[in-house]
Amino acid sequence: xxxxxxxxxxxxxxxxxxxxxFGLPGGAILPVYDxxxxxxxxxxxxxxxxxxxHMAEGYAQAxxxxxxxxxxxxxxxxxIVTPIADAFMDSIPLVVITGQVATAAIxxxxxxxxxxxxxxxxxxxxxxxxxxxxxxxxxIREAFHIATTGRPGPVLVDIPKDIVDPxxxxxxxxxxxxxxxxLPGYHPRVEGDPALIEAAARLILASExxxxxxxxxxxxxxxxxxxxxxxxxxxxxxxxxxxxxxxIPDDHPLCLGMPGMHGNYTAVTAMQESDLLIAxxxxxxxxxxxxxxxxxxxxxxxxxxxxxxxxxxxxRPDVGITGDARLVIEELIVALKALGAPDAQPxxxxxxxxxxxxxxxxxxxxxxxxxxxxxxxxFVLETLRDNTPEDTIVASGVGQHQMFAxxxxxxxxxxxxxxxxxxxxMGFSVPAAIxxxxxxPDRMVWAVDGDGCFQMTAQELVTAAAERIxxxxxxxxxxxxxxxxxxxxxFYEERYSEVYLSPDLPDYKMWAEAMGCVGMRVESxxxxxxxxxxxxxxxxxxxxxxxxTDSREKVFPMVPAGRSNSEIQIGPGEx
Amino acid sequence: xxxxxxxxxxxxxxxxLVENKPGVLARVSGLFARRGYNIFSLAVAPTDDxxxxxITVVVDVESAPLEQIVKQLDKLINVVRIDExxxxxxxxxxxxxxxxxxxxxxxxxxxxxxxxxxxxxxxxGYDEITVSxxxxxxxxxxxxxxxxxxxxxxxxxxxxxxxxxIRRRSAExxxxxxxx
Ligand SMILES: Cc1ncc(C[n+]2csc(CCOP(=O)(O)OP(=O)(O)O)c2C)c(N)n1
Ligand SMILES: [Mg+2]
Numbered sequence: 001x002x003x004x005x006x007x008x009x010x011x012x013x014x015x016x017x018x019x020x021x022f023g024l025p026g027g028a029i030l031p032v033y034d035x036x037x038x039x040x041x042x043x044x045x046x047x048x049x050x051x052x053x054h055m056a057e058g059y060a061q062a063x064x065x066x067x068x069x070x071x072x073x074x075x076x077x078x079x080i081v082t083p084i085a086d087a088f089m090d091s092i093p094l095v096v097i098t099g100q101v102a103t104a105a106i107x108x109x110x111x112x113x114x115x116x117x118x119x120x121x122x123x124x125x126x127x128x129x130x131x132x133x134x135x136x137x138x139x140i141r142e143a144f145h146i147a148t149t150g151r152p153g154p155v156l157v158d159i160p161k162d163i164v165d166p167x168x169x170x171x172x173x174x175x176x177x178x179x180x181x182x183l184p185g186y187h188p189r190v191e192g193d194p195a196l197i198e199a200a201a202r203l204i205l206a207s208e209x210x211x212x213x214x215x216x217x218x219x220x221x222x223x224x225x226x227x228x229x230x231x232x233x234x235x236x237x238x239x240x241x242x243x244x245x246x247x248i249p250d251d252h253p254l255c256l257g258m259p260g261m262h263g264n265y266t267a268v269t270a271m272q273e274s275d276l277l278i279a280x281x282x283x284x285x286x287x288x289x290x291x292x293x294x295x296x297x298x299x300x301x302x303x304x305x306x307x308x309x310x311x312x313x314x315x316r317p318d319v320g321i322t323g324d325a326r327l328v329i330e331e332l333i334v335a336l337k338a339l340g341a342p343d344a345q346p347x348x349x350x351x352x353x354x355x356x357x358x359x360x361x362x363x364x365x366x367x368x369x370x371x372x373x374x375x376x377x378x379f380v381l382e383t384l385r386d387n388t389p390e391d392t393i394v395a396s397g398v399g400q401h402q403m404f405a406x407x408x409x410x411x412x413x414x415x416x417x418x419x420x421x422x423x424x425x426m427g428f429s430v431p432a433a434i435x436x437x438x439x440x441p442d443r444m445v446w447a448v449d450g451d452g453c454f455q456m457t458a459q460e461l462v463t464a465a466a467e468r469i470x471x472x473x474x475x476x477x478x479x480x481x482x483x484x485x486x487x488x489x490x491f492y493e494e495r496y497s498e499v500y501l502s503p504d505l506p507d508y509k510m511w512a513e514a515m516g517c518v519g520m521r522v523e524s525x526x527x528x529x530x531x532x533x534x535x536x537x538x539x540x541x542x543x544x545x546x547x548x549t550d551s552r553e554k555v556f557p558m559v560p561a562g563r564s565n566s567e568i569q570i571g572p573g574e575x
Numbered sequence: 576x577x578x579x580x581x582x583x584x585x586x587x588x589x590x591x592l593v594e595n596k597p598g599v600l601a602r603v604s605g606l607f608a609r610r611g612y613n614i615f616s617l618a619v620a621p622t623d624d625x626x627x628x629x630i631t632v633v634v635d636v637e638s639a640p641l642e643q644i645v646k647q648l649d650k651l652i653n654v655v656r657i658d659e660x661x662x663x664x665x666x667x668x669x670x671x672x673x674x675x676x677x678x679x680x681x682x683x684x685x686x687x688x689x690x691x692x693x694x695x696x697x698x699x700g701y702d703e704i705t706v707s708x709x710x711x712x713x714x715x716x717x718x719x720x721x722x723x724x725x726x727x728x729x730x731x732x733x734x735x736x737x738x739x740x741i742r743r744r745s746a747e748x749x750x751x752x753x754x755x
Contacts (some may be wrong), residue, residue, distance in 0.1 A: 121602060122609045126652040129597070146652060185594060185655040309646035 004171040005133030006031040006164035009097070010039050012140035015177055018068050020044060020059065020438055022052035026072025027112060029099030031165040044438065044467055049076050051431040051460040053083020057092050058435030061418045062393055062443075064222065066093040066147050067435065073099040074112030077158075078119065082425060084154045085123040089422025090243060091220055093152035095143045102162035103131055103170070117158050125153030133163040133173040145181045150188025151307040152220055188306060192323035192331050200278075200302040200319045201335040205344055207276035207300070209351045210236045213259070213288075216243030216421065217281015217305060223326035224248065224414040227280065230329050233342055237355060239267040241282055243421045246411035256355070260288040262403040262555050265362035265570055270355055271296050272565050279303040281325040284314035285422070294564025304328045362570055364407055366553070368525075374550040375525060377401060377476045381408040383528045384446065384474060388536065391416060392444045395433035397453030398424045399483040401476040403555040405448040427456030433471045434464045444472070444536070451477040451501055451508075458511065464542045465516030472535045473512075473544045478551040479503040486554045503548055512544035521546045585637045586615050588665055588737050591630040591648060592656040595621060599653045603630060610647055613638040616669075616734030627655065631736045660737050669735040670707065671715045672697070676726035677704040685725055692718050703728055 003011075009032055013021070020042045025033040036043050046052040049071045056067025067087075071080050077098040087094045101110040106129075117129045126146045130139050136159070143155040162168045204210060218227050224247050231238050231254045238248050239259040248255045259267040271277060277299045282288070289295040292314065303310070303317035304325055311320035321328055336342075366378040381404055394409055395418040396402040402419055411417050418436055420428040433447035454475050464471055481499040488496050512519030518538055522531045522545055535543040556571045593599045600619055607614050613635035621628050634644055645657050660667075677685045677699075685704055689696055694708035708718050712735050719730065742749065 117598065118601070121598075121605050125650075183652060186652045307650070309643065309650055312640075313643060313646075 001175040003173060003175045004164065004166040005136050005159070005173060006166060006171065007035045008133065008136045008173060008175060009140065009159065009164060010035040010041070011175070012137045012177070013068065014039060014041060016140065016144045017065070021068045021070050022046055022055040022059070022435065023070035024049055024052060024072070024076060026076050026099065028073035028101055028161045029070060029076070029097075029159070030072075031161060031171075032070065032097075032099070032159070042438075044463065046431070046463050047459040048457065049079035050082055050427065051434075051457055051463060053080040053094070053096065054086070054425075054428050054431035054457065055435030055438070055460070056094050056096075057083060057087050057090075057428075058395055058418055058432030059439040060087075060092050060094060060435075061432070062415055062436035063439035064415070065439070066095055066144060068095050068097070070097040071099070072112065073101055073116070074114050076112075077114055077116040081119060081123070082423075084120055084156065086420050086423040086425045086428065087154040088123045088125070090420065091152050091216060092154065093147040094154040095140075095147050096154060096156045098156060098158045100129065100158045100160040102168075103160045104162070106160065116156065120156050123154070124156050125151070127156035127158065129158040129160075130163065131160065133171045136163070136173070137176055138178050141178050142181050142183060146183070146186065150186070151217075189308070189322050190306070190324040190327055192304070192321045192328035194331070194335075196319055196321045197328065197331050197335050198339075200304075200321060201332060201339050201341070203276055203300055203302055203319060204234065204236075204278060204336065205339055205341060206346070208346050208348060209274045210234070210276040210278060210348075211256075211270050211274040212236055212238040213241070213271060213277045213279040213282050214238050214244045214247045215241045215280065215282025217325045218244050218247040219281075219414050221281060221306070221325035221327075223281070223324075223329055226326050226329040226333070228252070230333055233333060233336065234345065235342065235348070235352075236278070237270060239263070239271060240411075241285075241288055241421075242406055242419065244282070245406055245409075245417040246414045249412045250410045251412060256359075258406055260285075261290070261559050261561070262407065262557065263288075264364055264407065265557055265568060266355060266358040268557065268559065268565050268568050269358055271299070273354075274299045276300045276302065279305075279317070280329065281305060283310050289314070290559045290565040291563055294566060365571070369550060374548050375522070375528065377404050377478070377547075377549040377553055378408050379525060380474065380476060380528055380547045380549065381405055381448070384448075384532055385409050387529060387532050388446065389444050392446055393418060393433075393436050393440060395419065395429045395436055395445065395447045397429040397447075397449045398426045399450040399453060399481070400478070400486060400553070400555050401448055401450045401453075401482070403483075404476070407555075426450075426453040429453060430457050430471075430473060431460045433473070434460055434469050437464075437469050437471045447471060447473040449473055449475050450482060451475055451479060451503075452481045454508070455501075455506070458515070461512065461515040461517050461542050461544065468540065469542065470539050471542050473542065475508055475544065475546050476549045477503055477508065477546050478549045478553070480551045482551060483555070485551065489554070491560070508544060508546035512542075512546075515542075517542040517544050519544050519546070521548070523548045585635050586633050587636050587641050588660040588667070588735070589632050589634060589645065589648070590658045590660055590737055590739075591632060591654060592622070593628050593630055593651075594653040594655060595626055595628045596653055599628070600630070602651050602653060603632070603648065606647060606651065607634075610644075611638060612644050616732070618734040618736050620736075631734070633735060658739065660739060664740050665737040666740050667711055667735045667737040668709060669712050669715050670709045670733045671718065671730065672705065672707050673719070673722055673730040674703050674705045674728040675722050676702065676728055678702040681725055685722075688718075688721055694718065
């Protein structure tokens with residue numbers, strides 16, 4: 001069948017099972033937008049290309065399917081660079097299609113030409129400039145394969161206008177669909193080496209103070225159930241990193257919650273004191289380890305990761321296993337049982353007691369506000385948590401509100417927490433929430449955002465209103481770039497430099513209403529619950545609640561940057 | 576003149592087979608730049624298979640552990656295979672071109688030196704001479720140092736290319752206990 005590159009591109013996306021594209025057209029990508037009219041694929045017209053990228057990320061995180069974004073060349077392409085970097089850091093499968101100037105114009109500084117392949121080379125798992133229409137089906141097939149297999153990540157496909165423009169002879173091609181993908185340099189290893197798995201099992205069975213250090217790879221590998229089975233079989237506690245919240249339910253007796261810079265005392269200290277860390281799909285990020293030299297000094301390391309480069313990158317494992325987290329955990333369970341688990345383990349009751357002692361002694365705490373004071377962000381989050389369905393998806397921005405949300409939410413299911421971990425991208429939450437809601441329309445989706453973050457991507461609520469995507473946004477409005485304020489307070493002698501934003505400029509309620517959302521403002525504790533209940537009852541448009549929160553509130557516990565996790569500060573003035 | 580010896584413990588040779596596609600060299604060099612790995616020398620050319628090129632890269636392992644460099648390289652989709660060539664296990668060659676200041680009274684000495692090293696005189700000018708030398712990087716180092724006595728006007732080395740050393744004996748002979 002003779003076709004053209006543009007029609008072939010859309011058809012290829014359909015064959016890849018794409019149901020939604022987040023995008024915004026422009027000159028170079030125009031020809032591809034024409035066949036979209038006749039395609040069953042839903043296109044969501046964003047208001048800024050950054051929104052398209054984060055929506056695709058939110059969609060991918062909520063569904064496990066790759067997110068797809070499509071933008072034009074030049075500024076359209078550069079506007080989506082941040083989400084690409086974000087997806088790269090957090091291993092989120094994305095396929096980003098960028099328009100490019102016609103092949104003959106490449107390199108001439110043509111109108112809206114940028115070398116987006118060059119710009120994104122270091123922040124994509126792979127990228128490619130397609131130069132012949134006939135390559136389109138193959139390259140799209142490969143892009144999805146690369147984005148979704150092995151360690152997932154963003155793939156960018158740059159498509160010059162002439163090869164998709166049906167009026168240009170260069171776009172003519174014979175349709176085909178490659179049955180297989182042939183990438184001689186790409187063979188991700190998914191099955192763990194049995195000898196190493198047995199070695200890991202032996203270390204685990206010999207360990208007296210083991211901790212499972214579960215990272216985002218657990219969720220990417222759909223390994224939550226396997227993780228739980230492993231933890232329960234051995235009765236070993238699990239910490240869930242910022243990227244793995246929900247990998248084991250927070251209310252599970254073995255779940256210790258979040259470790260790291262703002263982790264809870266027990267999770268941080270259990271890792272510090274352990275004699276064996278079983279790192280599953282986690283990467284010893286500096287926000288988790290604190291000062292590396294002082295991190296878990298007595299711990300041996302079993303490290304399982306799909307990306308062999310993670311093994312030994314930061315901390316040398318005693319046993320490093322390359323493989324898919326789910327498959328390796330399943331194989332590990334078999335090996336453990338063969339070696340006599342759960343019986344053949346040392347008595348760990350002292351370790352368990354130590355841990356529950358920490359939990360009792362050092363719970364997360366905050367002081368309720370006095371009458372007349374602004375709201376405590378923790379109180380808002382607790383009320384929201386307790387008055388939303390337990391499978392609510394929470395998408396957060398970056399800052400104090402993100403840490404509070406991760407700390408105070410009770411995640412009971414995997415894929416209910418969506419945030420920007422590795423990149424820490426302000427402005428992530430609103431578009432990510434929208435993408436998640438598109439992917440999971442059956443779920444309630446709340447964005448927990450900061451006032452600073454909200455101002456970066458709020459315009460996507462116009463998209464949500466226009467497309468009838470009823471997300472809900474809780475702005476924890478502390479009138480500050482709060483996390484930066486916290487650092488200035490603690491480490492710069494309260495010299496506040498460029499962090500004040502104002503509580504009511506902009507007027508968030510009016511802004512929300514102007515964008516077609518329901519807007520509310522909440523200033524006192526009594527109003528919190530009614531506002532949440534009202535928001536929950538609205539299902540035909542987005543809702544924004546401006547919660548006026550106390551700017552003095554700081555996130556604790558905290559391990560100051562560059563310090564050892566043993567120097568964890570539990571609260572203001574306490575160590 | 577900077578005479579960093581080209582074969583030291585810090586230097587490891589990677590022979591990297593890559594798909595012969597546009598931008599592959601940029602991917603490899605970009606990876607080195609981004610991760611802070613130092614490249615000592617780099618040589619690229621197509622192989623006998625026109626779908627593949629071979630990049631011979633000499634890396635400075637003081638900038639990062641070799642294992643990380645190899646693993647990160649291996650993540651590039653277009654990288655098909657990486658072999659680390661330990662200095663003793665590899666046949667290495669490099670080409671050098673140099674223009675040396677050689678007025679009439681020194682010309683004979685330079686030509687003699689080139690002869691001793693089995694290099695070639697490519698061009699003789701009024702007071703300069705251009706020579707070439709192919710050989711092991713060590714030999715090129717020595718030659719370069721000696722040329723320095725005459726005043727080097729311009730010097731260009733290709734960076735080394737390398738292949739694994741092959742067996743010289745038949746398998747049967749190698750298998751004999753005293754065949755060392
Ligand atoms: C795009 C971007 N710019 C700057 C930063 C640095 N930064 C980290 S948190 C933060 C403050 C965020 O303010 P807000 O959204 O109000 O959240 P809060 O900390 O007050 O809860 C800033 C500026 C960032 N992470 N991302
Ligand atoms: Mg704020």
